[in-house]
Amino acid sequence: MSYFNHLINHETMKRSKFHIPLFLTIAALPFSCAENEPQADPTIGLVKITEGYALGAGAKVELWAKEALFTGYNQLFVALKDSVNNNLIVEADVNFHPLMTMMGGMQHGCPEEDPQHDAVNKLFPGAMVFIMPTSDMGTWELAIDVVNEQNGKSGVAEFEIIVTDPPSPMLKSFLTPEEDKYFMSYLFPESPKVGVNDFTVVANEMASMMDFPGVEDLTIVLTPEMPSMGHGSPNNVNPVHEEAGHYNGKVNFTMTGDWRLNLEVWKGEVLLKELYFDVTIE
Amino acid sequence: MNLAGFAQSGPSTPSDSLKPKMLESVLIQSFKIDNDRFQNFYRTSKSATTEDILCHMEGVYLIRRGAYGQEPLIRGLSGGQLSLTIDGMKMFGACTDKMDPITIYIEPQNLDNISITPSSSGSAFGSTVGGSVNMKLAEADFSKPLSAKAGATYYSASNGFTTFAVVNKRLSKSAFRLSSVYRDNQNYSAGGGDIVENSQYRKLNLALSAKWSFKKADTLRADVLTDYGWKIGFPALTMDVGVARTYMASVTFNRYRPEKFLPILILKGYANSIYHEMDDTHRPDVAMHMDMPGRSFTTGFFAEGNLRKMDKHNIKFRADGYLNSALAEMTMYPENEEPMYMETWPASSRLVTGLYGNDVVQLSPETQFSASARVDWAVTQLKEGIGLDQLRIFYPSVPEFQPQMASTFTAAFSQYFLSDFQLSIQSGYGQRLPTLSEYAGFYLFNRMDGYDYLGNPELKTEKSWNENVSINYLSKRFELQVTAYAQQFKDYIFSKTDEALIPMTPGATGVRVYENIDGATYRGVDTKFVFFLSRTFQLIDQVKYVRATTSQNEPLPLIPPLTHLLSVKYQVRNFNVQFDLEQAAEQNQINAAYGEDATPGYAIANMRLGWQIVKQPLTYVLQTGIENMFDKNYWAHLDWGNIPRPGRNIYVTLEIKF
Numbered sequence: 033m034s035y036f037n038h039l040i041n042h043e044t045m046k047r048s049k050f051h052i053p054l055f056l057t058i059a060a061l062p063f064s065c066a067e068n069e070p071q072a073d074p075t076i077g078l079v080k081i082t083e084g085y086a087l088g089a090g091a092k093v094e095l096w097a098k099e100a101l102f103t104g105y106n107q108l109f110v111a112l113k114d115s116v117n118n119n120l121i122v123e124a125d126v127n128f129h130p131l132m133t134m135m136g137g138m139q140h141g142c143p144e145e146d147p148q149h150d151a152v153n154k155l156f157p158g159a160m161v162f163i164m165p166t167s168d169m170g171t172w173e174l175a176i177d178v179v180n181e182q183n184g185k186s187g188v189a190e191f192e193i194i195v196t197d198p199p200s201p202m203l204k205s206f207l208t209p210e211e212d213k214y215f216m217s218y219l220f221p222e223s224p225k226v227g228v229n230d231f232t233v234v235a236n237e238m239a240s241m242m243d244f245p246g247v248e249d250l251t252i253v254l255t256p257e258m259p260s261m262g263h264g265s266p267n268n269v270n271p272v273h274e275e276a277g278h279y280n281g282k283v284n285f286t287m288t289g290d291w292r293l294n295l296e297v298w299k300g301e302v303l304l305k306e307l308y309f310d311v312t313i314e
Numbered sequence: 315m316n317l318a319g320f321a322q323s324g325p326s327t328p329s330d331s332l333k334p335k336m337l338e339s340v341l342i343q344s345f346k347i348d349n350d351r352f353q354n355f356y357r358t359s360k361s362a363t364t365e366d367i368l369c370h371m372e373g374v375y376l377i378r379r380g381a382y383g384q385e386p387l388i389r390g391l392s393g394g395q396l397s398l399t400i401d402g403m404k405m406f407g408a409c410t411d412k413m414d415p416i417t418i419y420i421e422p423q424n425l426d427n428i429s430i431t432p433s434s435s436g437s438a439f440g441s442t443v444g445g446s447v448n449m450k451l452a453e454a455d456f457s458k459p460l461s462a463k464a465g466a467t468y469y470s471a472s473n474g475f476t477t478f479a480v481v482n483k484r485l486s487k488s489a490f491r492l493s494s495v496y497r498d499n500q501n502y503s504a505g506g507g508d509i510v511e512n513s514q515y516r517k518l519n520l521a522l523s524a525k526w527s528f529k530k531a532d533t534l535r536a537d538v539l540t541d542y543g544w545k546i547g548f549p550a551l552t553m554d555v556g557v558a559r560t561y562m563a564s565v566t567f568n569r570y571r572p573e574k575f576l577p578i579l580i581l582k583g584y585a586n587s588i589y590h591e592m593d594d595t596h597r598p599d600v601a602m603h604m605d606m607p608g609r610s611f612t613t614g615f616f617a618e619g620n621l622r623k624m625d626k627h628n629i630k631f632r633a634d635g636y637l638n639s640a641l642a643e644m645t646m647y648p649e650n651e652e653p654m655y656m657e658t659w660p661a662s663s664r665l666v667t668g669l670y671g672n673d674v675v676q677l678s679p680e681t682q683f684s685a686s687a688r689v690d691w692a693v694t695q696l697k698e699g700i701g702l703d704q705l706r707i708f709y710p711s712v713p714e715f716q717p718q719m720a721s722t723f724t725a726a727f728s729q730y731f732l733s734d735f736q737l738s739i740q741s742g743y744g745q746r747l748p749t750l751s752e753y754a755g756f757y758l759f760n761r762m763d764g765y766d767y768l769g770n771p772e773l774k775t776e777k778s779w780n781e782n783v784s785i786n787y788l789s790k791r792f793e794l795q796v797t798a799y800a801q802q803f804k805d806y807i808f809s810k811t812d813e814a815l816i817p818m819t820p821g822a823t824g825v826r827v828y829e830n831i832d833g834a835t836y837r838g839v840d841t842k843f844v845f846f847l848s849r850t851f852q853l854i855d856q857v858k859y860v861r862a863t864t865s866q867n868e869p870l871p872l873i874p875p876l877t878h879l880l881s882v883k884y885q886v887r888n889f890n891v892q893f894d895l896e897q898a899a900e901q902n903q904i905n906a907a908y909g910e911d912a913t914p915g916y917a918i919a920n921m922r923l924g925w926q927i928v929k930q931p932l933t934y935v936l937q938t939g940i941e942n943m944f945d946k947n948y949w950a951h952l953d954w955g956n957i958p959r960p961g962r963n964i965y966v967t968l969e970i971k972f
Contacts, residue, residue, distance in 0.1 A: 226656065227703025228710065260602075260648035263816050267707055284707040286757070286818065288700075289646070289654030312652050 074154040078109060081193060086178040088187030090115050091124070093176050096155065101195045103165045104202030105217035105234050110147060110156040112178060122151035125179035125186075130160055134170040143215065143236035143244035145276065149181075161217050161236060161244070162195040163203060200310040206297075208304050213238040214247060216297065216307060224285065224313055231283040233271045233295065246277020250304075253296040256283050260290065285313045364417050364425060364449065370881075371430050372797075373840050373858060374447075375874045378953040380548035381472070381502060381960075382515040383558075385415040387952070388432050389799060390836050390860040390873050391444030394749035394807070395776065399439045399448045401537075402582065402616060403564060404636045408590035408608035409555075410658045410751060410758050413548055417449070419541040419560045419588075421495040423478050424521040426450040433780040433801060434742025437688040437722035438632060438670055443744040443778040443801070451537060454489035454525040455482045463971030465935075471942075471963035472513070474499030491523045501547070504958035505947030512547035512554055512596065513957075535566040545593075550955035551761055553606070556593030562586040579619040587611045601820050608642035608659065628674040635667035640750055641701070658756050660701020666692040666747075680730035689721040692747050696754060696771070704756055705771065712771045720745040720775045726782075734789055740782040745775040752807050752828045757818040762871070762954060763826075763909030766817040767809060770828040777804045792845040800837045805830035808864075833865020852883045861903065871908035874952050875901035875915070888927060892939075894920040901951040911956070916948035937967040 078096040086093050094111040108128075112121040128144040142163045147156035166172055174193050179186040203217045215236045220229060231254070235247040252271045257264040271281030285291060291311050297304045365384045369376045376384040377392060385392055398405070398416050407414040429448045431438070436446030455461065464479040480493040497517045501509050521539040528534070539562040546555040564584035571577055592606040614636030621629040642659035672686035694716045696702045705712055724742030731737065748770075751758055755769035784797040808831045815825035838860035845853040856879045862870040876899040883892040897917040904910040922939035945962040953959065 225703065226700045228706055258654065260651050261646075261654070261818065261820060263818050265707060266815050286704055286707060287644075287646075287654045287656030288652070289648070290651045314652075 075111065082191045084189040084191055085115060086187035086189040089178045089180040089185045090183055091121055091178050091180050093178060093189040101162060101193055102198040102202065103162050103195060104198060105161050105219045106159060107219060108158050108160060110176065120154045121180060121182060122154060123149060123181035125149060126156045127177045128158060128160055129175040131173045132164060132170045140241040161215060161234060163215055165197045166194045202309060204307045206305040218309055224311060226285050226288060226313060229283050231281050233279040235277045248273055248277060249299060251298040252279050254281055254283060255294040257292050257294060258289060259292050288313045364420050364422055367422060367428060370879060372842055372856065373432055374430060375952060377872060379413060379550045381499060381513045382546050383413050383415060383418045385412055386417060386447055388430060388445045389838055390862050394752065395444035395746055397436060397440040397442040397446040401451045402439055402448060403584045404612055404614055405586050406610045406612055406638050408588040408610035410608060410642045411551060413555055414558050414590050420449050421519045423480055423495050424452050424493045426452045434722050434724040434744040435740060437686060437744065441688050441690040441720035441722045441745055443746045443776055453535065454491040454523045456484050456489050459484050461972060463969055465967060465969030467965055467967040469963055469965045471960040472499040472502035488526045493521045495519045502960045505942065505945045505961035510549050510957060512549045515543060515546040517543040531570040533568045538563045549957045553592045553594040554596060556591040558590050560586060560588045575622050576619050577622050581617050583615045585613040603647045605645045610640045612636055612638045626676050630672045632670040637663060637665045639663040656704060656756060657701035658758055659750050660705060660754050661697040661699055662695060662750060662754060664692060664694045666690050682728045685725045687723050692718045694753065705754055708768065709771055716771060718747055718775060720747050734787055736786040738784040743779050745777045747775055748773040748807060759819040759822060764823040765826045766819050766822045768825055768827045773807060773828055774805045774830050776807045778802065791847060795842045797840045803834040804832050806834035834870060836860060836862040849885050855880045869903040869905050871905040871910050872952060873903065875899045888925055890924045892922040898950055913951040916946060918942045918946050918948060919944065931972045933971050935969040938965065940964050
């Protein structure tokens with residue numbers, strides 16, 4: 033009964049711990065903060081990347097993800113815990129500041145999607161598109177700054193992170209005719225399987241070394257195929273822009289095995305690039 | 315006592331066209347004898363296959379994809395259009411390419427007779443448009459305390475042999491029958507001597523039937539059967555069959571109370587399971603190796619009976635239900651890549667329950683009227699999983715459960731006139747459920763037209779009106795029967811190319827999707843002339859013809875041409891000799907879009923000799939003969955891929971029995 037423990041801890045100083053009437057206790061239950069109810073662990077199925085303290089904000093920051101960080105679109109989840117009582121904080125401003133320092137000293141960031149103000153299922157979901165892996169050429173750091181709504185304090189947690197290339201590329205980049213650098217990555221909201229799958233293509237441009245806004249005016253044509261069989265699948269839905277460089281569509285897999293997602297990236301009447309991503313469906 | 319009359323629901327088949335002046339009990343008995351006599355005639359050798367018997371039956375043809383596993387047609391209709399049963403039990407093949415029609419699991423050694431009832435008259439076992447084929451199994455025999463037979467046949471065309479043995483043992487209140495048949499055939503040679511590669515097969519069939527009798531002539535029967543075929547070649551297809559295996563079990567209770575309202579009541583529970591696996595490892599040029607296993611499991615129950623004869627009415631009824639579950643998988647192994655798995659039949663189940671009733675009214679000794687009705691209620695389930703997810707790519711809202719109803723009605727009238735002639739008119743309406751391939755098949759490659767076929771869960775039941783007129787002439791020595799029939803379809807299940815879809819099978823031309831079309835019509839004539847001069851001389855001559863077209867008058871695919879079968883048998887004392895002539899006209903009514911080409915006509919001749927020697931207590935039967943005497947290289951229109959049939963085949967059979 034962690035609820036009672038919580039009350040006891042707070043009341044120890046006042047020495048009136050056990051005399052709180054039971055009915056008040058029960059009545060207070062619906063109004064108590066969510067952190068006092070026994071709950072399912074929201075991080076089940078996720079991998080903890082790193083953790084540290086956002087000094088000054090009174091919060092411990094845990095960075096979780098679906099898998100170890102890779103070059104491409106990473107879905108991330110930040111857990112903020114009160115550094116005193118370890119309860120999950122569900123209202124905060126969380127901002128990502130990724131930074132790669134290259135061998136020659138040059139620094140750049142990558143596309144980032146900061147979480148919203150309110151936690152979803154006790155975690156703050158966000159994303160980052162790492163455009164290069166950790167290597168001799170450069171290393172990544174990540175600063176997560178937190179404004180804790182509970183106490184109004186703010187602080188920054190700093191981490192060193194490692195990004196590796198996935199077995200099959202999940203990020204491709206190219207230069208437009210106007211010499212803009214575009215990054216294309218993708219994600220499956222649910223693990224891809226045989227049948228109909230929601231599919232999102234993410235397009236970012238490198239506006240400056242630290243600024244990578246989403247590209248919102250592209251037309252994307254999706255043609256999946258199985259390279260060894262030479263056939264595709266029917267009834268796919270071309271990804272269409274929804275917001276912030278996210279293009280949502282549907283991709284259909286008629287069987288397990290190795291598939292190639294061919295993408296044509298158009299701006300207006302101009303075909304900017306043809307590229308593909310390879311996926312293995314199990 | 316064999317109550318074989320149940321399979322009919324009207325006087326539409328030749329074998330029960332007996333003079334009604336006979337006593338009723340003899341009527342039932344004689345029907346069985348005649349049916350058997352006709353079929354026994356065509357058990358050309360002791361080692362004939364079930365298909366050898368079928369193809370000589372009226373209105374019946376066979377589609378041949380290999381030396382083994384030919385699929386029967388009645389009047390040009392096949393597959394899901396027919397109701398195929400074994401002792402009234404439903405059974406469904408496990409192969410997406412139809413390499414395992416259920417007729418392959420029954421050997422003539424465990425067969426009592428085959429009842430064919432065409433079109434809507436054949437709804438005793440299920441709602442149908444094409445009719446029913448019911449293979450009645452042999453039962454344990456109470457007549458002798460112990461009897462047995464064993465034999466072997468050698469065939470020159472396939473350098474193959476068949477061995478069989480049957481033992482029947484009777485105890486005071488029970489009898490047991492055990493049969494075994496083993497077949498082993500190599501590749502056969504066609505006319506001219508060329509060997510047809512990949513035409514070998516091996517097969518073992520074991521069947522045990524036990525019967526207990528109680529007072530009042532009630533009986534309880536238990537049957538188990540297993541059939542195991544392996545390394546079965548299919549020269550017309552791109553792969554062979556590695557294993558085709560079935561287990562069947564059933565329990566039947568017969569209650570016989572002639573004094574009661576329900577004199578005959580039969581209750582039967584059964585289950586059968588088929589495992590089928592295709593095999594491409596023996597083919598030289600395989601682009602990509604595939605594993606293709608299929609499974610089909612059926613369990614069911616029925617209660618059927620005759621009501622007591624009431625004021626000229628003879629009413630039979632049946633209440634039945636079955637559950638069939640199936641799954642066919644395909645795993646492809648590309649070089650240097652992950653294997654690819656898909657379900658060519660999604661994991662599915664179909665539950666069907668039905669009611670059937672039939673009334674034969676003997677208005678006078680010469681006039682008979684009959685009517686039957688059947689209603690089936692079906693629910694087809696596509697189970698959650700990869701198979702259903704695959705289909706949802708094409709049909710996003712296909713439900714997991716889909717109910718359907720199918721019903722069949724028939725009325726028939728038969729009149730004797732001029733003392734020896736009988737006129738029969740029959741008319742009816744039937745519906746049939748789509749098969750699993752038609753409903754949910756996923757990229758099933760059809761070798762005949764080179765297209766991948768896709769099922770359609772929105773298919774409606776196929777519906778057909780049919781009419782049948784038959785004139786029989788019966789005298790002591792001979793019988794002549796001419797039957798003309800027509801069938802018009804609504805929602806005929808056919809297919810159409812979908813240009814927007816890309817095929818999956820390497821080398822396929824495109825994708826065809828099943829759909830319902832209107833206006834398909836089948837018309838035909840079957841004639842049979844039978845002459846029996848006691849046992850000395852017997853002649854059977856049959857002509858069969860069917861023509862089938864779409865509403866645009868285009869020929870439908872896989873329709874056989876005019877066929878003529880003549881058999882003449884001469885018997886004196888212990889010796890008999892038989893000559894057969896088998897002819898087919900050329901078939902140029904073809905549908906080229908469905909991969910057909912014209913087939914030349916052919917004529918082949920067989921000669922058969924038989925001796926029977928009795929040396930108490932044993933009887934020896936020696937049979938020998940030459941099939942395709944002139945070694946003609948030929949194929950029938952329904953033989954896939956124009957693969958030729960066997961050339962000259964000399965066979966020798968020896969059977970010993972007591």
